[in-house]
Amino acid sequence: DAGVTQSPTHLIKTRGQQVTLRCSPKSGHDTVSWYQQALGQGPQFIFQYYEEEERQRGNFPDRFSGHQFPNYSSELNVNALLLGDSALYLCASSLVFGVQETQYFGPGTRLLVL
Amino acid sequence: DQQVKQNSPSLSVQEGRISILNCDYTNSMFDYFLWYKKYPAEGPTFLISISSIKDKNEDGRFTVFLNKSAKHLSLHIVPSQPGDSAVYFCAASQTGGYQKVTFGTGTKLQVIP
Known part of the structure; x- marks a missing residue:
């Protein structure tokens, strides 16, 4: 049983560009959350998707957007990249009515913005 | 605004001794509070x-x-083992909060054999 997978593992972009990160949830999970982990910080909640809709959003600008597909996989899009967007982006999947500890995290995508 | 704080960025402990992360x-x-x-x-x-x-709440060691x-x-x-060497995150959430978890900055634990 594959866990949460993310692609790509690493990515380098330049300021002003756009990026798309992808996440496949653990088998059987229907909810996907995205987190940003800057260097030396803990993961910060970006948003969560369920039934292809954004359920909840953290304190991130509209440059951060997402999508969930019918197969529950998800994408995170970031427009107009800033140097400060350099971070590890983590995807977590869960069941919509599961408790917090049932979130499984992927290994992350490390984004470097130059 | 850091709502969850871990003031010790690192901790070193001898194998077999107790590790305490705050x-x-x-x-x-x-x-609701979690450790990762x-x-x-x-x-x-x-x-x-x-x-x-x-x-x-207790679960094994x-x-x-x-x-x-x-x-x-x-x-x-207790007791600490070399395989416990990792970064530990404290996290908190609210019941009904759509599983949103607020993380601390982490403590890097090193268990010395």
């Missing part, structure tokens, strides 16, 4: 949790203590 929170709405463990190149993995209606009046929790690992 965490403070500021948001009174938090009623993270190895390099892997995502955080859930370790242990505690509800605000309890003051202690891991025990979490919660002091609601002080808004403080701690994770005790």
